[in-house]
Amino acid sequence: MKNKKNLTYMESVYRDGRNWGIVVGLAFLLFPAVLSIIFNAMPNGEVLIKGLIATAPMYWAVGIVEIFTFTPMLGAGGTYLAFITGNISNLKLPCALDAMERANVKASSEEGEVISTISIAVSSIVTIFIVIVGVILIVPLTPVLDSPVLKPAFDQILPALFGGLGVVFISKNAKLSIAPILLMLVLFIFVPALDQSTVGIMVPVGVLFTIAVARILYKKGVI
Amino acid sequence: MEFSVNSPILFVIVGAIIALVLAQSVFFLVKAVKRAKQLGIAGSTIKKTIASAAIFTIAPAVAILIGVIALSKSLGLALPWLRLSIIGSLSYETVAAGNALEAVGQELGNTIADPSIFISVAWVMTIGIAAGVVLVPFLTKKVHSGVAKIGMKDKKWGEILNNAMFLGMISAFLGYVFCDVGNIVKGDASGFIPVCVMATSAIVMAVCGTIATKSKIRWLTDYALPVSLIIGMASAIPFTAWLGGN
Numbered sequence: 225m226k227n228k229k230n231l232t233y234m235e236s237v238y239r240d241g242r243n244w245g246i247v248v249g250l251a252f253l254l255f256p257a258v259l260s261i262i263f264n265a266m267p268n269g270e271v272l273i274k275g276l277i278a279t280a281p282m283y284w285a286v287g288i289v290e291i292f293t294f295t296p297m298l299g300a301g302g303t304y305l306a307f308i309t310g311n312i313s314n315l316k317l318p319c320a321l322d323a324m325e326r327a328n329v330k331a332s333s334e335e336g337e338v339i340s341t342i343s344i345a346v347s348s349i350v351t352i353f354i355v356i357v358g359v360i361l362i363v364p365l366t367p368v369l370d371s372p373v374l375k376p377a378f379d380q381i382l383p384a385l386f387g388g389l390g391v392v393f394i395s396k397n398a399k400l401s402i403a404p405i406l407l408m409l410v411l412f413i414f415v416p417a418l419d420q421s422t423v424g425i426m427v428p429v430g431v432l433f434t435i436a437v438a439r440i441l442y443k444k445g446v447i
Numbered sequence: 448m449e450f451s452v453n454s455p456i457l458f459v460i461v462g463a464i465i466a467l468v469l470a471q472s473v474f475f476l477v478k479a480v481k482r483a484k485q486l487g488i489a490g491s492t493i494k495k496t497i498a499s500a501a502i503f504t505i506a507p508a509v510a511i512l513i514g515v516i517a518l519s520k521s522l523g524l525a526l527p528w529l530r531l532s533i534i535g536s537l538s539y540e541t542v543a544a545g546n547a548l549e550a551v552g553q554e555l556g557n558t559i560a561d562p563s564i565f566i567s568v569a570w571v572m573t574i575g576i577a578a579g580v581v582l583v584p585f586l587t588k589k590v591h592s593g594v595a596k597i598g599m600k601d602k603k604w605g606e607i608l609n610n611a612m613f614l615g616m617i618s619a620f621l622g623y624v625f626c627d628v629g630n631i632v633k634g635d636a637s638g639f640i641p642v643c644v645m646a647t648s649a650i651v652m653a654v655c656g657t658i659a660t661k662s663k664i665r666w667l668t669d670y671a672l673p674v675s676l677i678i679g680m681a682s683a684i685p686f687t688a689w690l691g692g693n
Contacts, residue, residue, distance in 0.1 A: 233482050238588040240478070244471045245584030251464050252533060252580055256569040258460060263450045265562035267570050268551065275547030275571035283539065287578025291586055296594040297612050301475050303587050307579040308468055310534040313616065315507040321613060322503065322672045323496045327488070331609045332598040335486055338479040342493065343500040345476035350504040351511060352469050352532055358512035359528050362519070369513050376640070376687035377680040378510050383641035384679025385507070386620040387648030388672050391656070393613055400607075401614050408622025413629055421538055423623040430622075431615030438611035442604060 233334065234300065237341075241304030248308050282425075289428040297321070297331055301341030309348040313427060314382060318389050319347045325392060382420075399447055404434040450562035452523025461529040468533055495669050503673040506680060511537065518544060521555050522568065530572050539576055547571040621645070636690045643686045648679030 231239070260266060294312060295303045298320055306316040323343035329335040358365055368374070394401045408430055412418045418426065441447045448456060483493050514537035518527035522544060530540050545555050547568045559565045598605025624645045627638030655671035658664065667674075 234592075237478075238591075240474070241587060242584040244474065245580070248464075248467055248471055248533075249580040249584065251467055253573060253577065255460065255464065255529065256566055256573050259457075259562075259566050259569055262448050262456055262460075263562040263566065264448075265450070265566055267567040268561075268563045271547050271550045271564060271567035272570055274550035275543065275567065276574060278546035278549075279539075279543045279571060279575035283543075283575050284578040287576065288582065291579060291582055292590055293612065293616075295587055295590040296609065297616070300587055300591045301479055303583060303591070305472060305475055307583040308471065308533060310531075311507065311511060311536050313620070314536065315504065315511075317616065318672070319500050319503055323500055326499070326669060327492050327496060329488075330606060332595065332605050335483075335488060338483040338486065338488070339492075339496055341475055341479035342483065342496050345472045345479065346497050346500040347504040348472040349469065349476070350501045351508040352465060352472070354505065354508040355512050355515060355528060355532050356465075358509075358515065359524055362516065362524065365512075366516055369509070369516060373684065376683040378513055379687075380641055380644040380683035381507060381510050381676075381680060382620060383624045383645040384648045384676050384683070386617060386624065387645035387679055388652035388675030390617050390621055390645075391649045391652040393610070393617055395653075397610050397614055400611060401618065404615055404618035405621055408618045409625055412622035412624075412626040416629075418623070419626050420623065421542060423619060424538070426619040426622065427616050430619035431612050434611040434615035434618065435608060438607050442607055447607060 234337070237300045237304075237337075241300060245304055245308065252308075286424055286428070290424075293428045293431045298344065299331060299337040299340040301337060302344040305341070305344050305348055309344075309351065311351070313424065314385065315351070316344050316347055318385055319343050321389065321393075382423075397447075400434070400438055400441060403437045404430055407433060450560075450565070452521075452559055452565060453525065454523075457523070457525035461525045464529060465532050499669045499673065502670060503676070506673070506676055514540065517541070518555070521548070521553075521557055521559055522565070523558070526565075526569060526572075534576055534580060535572075540572060543572045543575045544568055637687075640683065640686050640690050643690070644679050644683045647682040647686075648675045651675040651678045 290312070294306070294317065297317060298306050302320055306312045309316065320340040320343050323339050324331055324336050327339045329339050331340065408426065411426070438447065448454070480493060511531050515524070515527045515531050518540060527540065531537065541555070548555060551564060553564070559568070597608065624641045628642060630638045652671055652675040655667050655674060659667040659671065
């Protein structure tokens, strides 16, 4: 505890983030094992192996790339929280981007770090509460939320989200946005395998491509 | 203990893990707010950040809740509640659970009665997505301080690099919005539903921005994103009726 005062804010975020991550991570990983003990049943080998082969290699690869691409955008505190609470690209990251934009702070600054962390923490807390209320009230809520009238609205949440967010960022970085948007349009329109389930893989591709374009434009003095 | 997908003990364990995650979120919220004050960020900015993050989260959180309901038909409520509150995303959880059940010829939609199958599905959903949980505690410091160094060396490039990352992500999702437009050659116009929804949301955002700048209505800027999200989602209802949804 003596050293506590000498740590900078960022150092203390790294330390607390790691400690919380280890504790919550262990609880998360031990959950299936606890189920085995409680119900006195072992996992079915066939289901386990087939299920893992179909999901783990792809999602681990995406997960590792996501750490490298999302961390600089989310900030350290935001990363520790968002990788635990999930729904990053469809909720936490847009929320943090919007918050930093409105507070007029840069993700790379310490001001950006705290604003991002605040928005992601609030978003996580609100999500947890809404889902708890929903789980408690599931019987009366199911017919409303499952209703065919509302279904189209919830099916289109991503386009509705990225339309608004896109306007802000594209209008501010018009020159830089042309190449990546064209690339993604061509890929998604002409490659049939690319759809909602694979958009997560294309995020890192888009990020790396845009960085490369940005570097070239920067060196040439265009941006 | 006798197995059921909705066994009370499951809710106790899941509730405890979710309480832990809630504590983590509160911890970081308090820590960041304290630091924001030290850095001289105005109290009003902090309050607005909190309020608009909370309002913005409502619609996506309800979508997550719908995911819990969809998965609860086969997995009960407790497991989807945990998986979608922590780390999960709807697209991943559905794929993972579906793949695991496929191995035993079962489909999503029938309630699982065999504890061994249920536990296997829980393992698959857990291990399949665990990359972030396992690696983030150990990698974040290196990645984050590495990028911070680039920003210190060349400030302008550091800012451009950040914008490039945001744009790269946004462009991937804009591309995704157009993924089914090609079906028009087969006479299926439903691929244009997401395009129209995105355009609606973009127009609402642009209009909010213009009005806010011209008339100096500050709250409109603060809530422009949730407003464009909700109006965009609502527009999906007539667009789907018009262009023929699935």
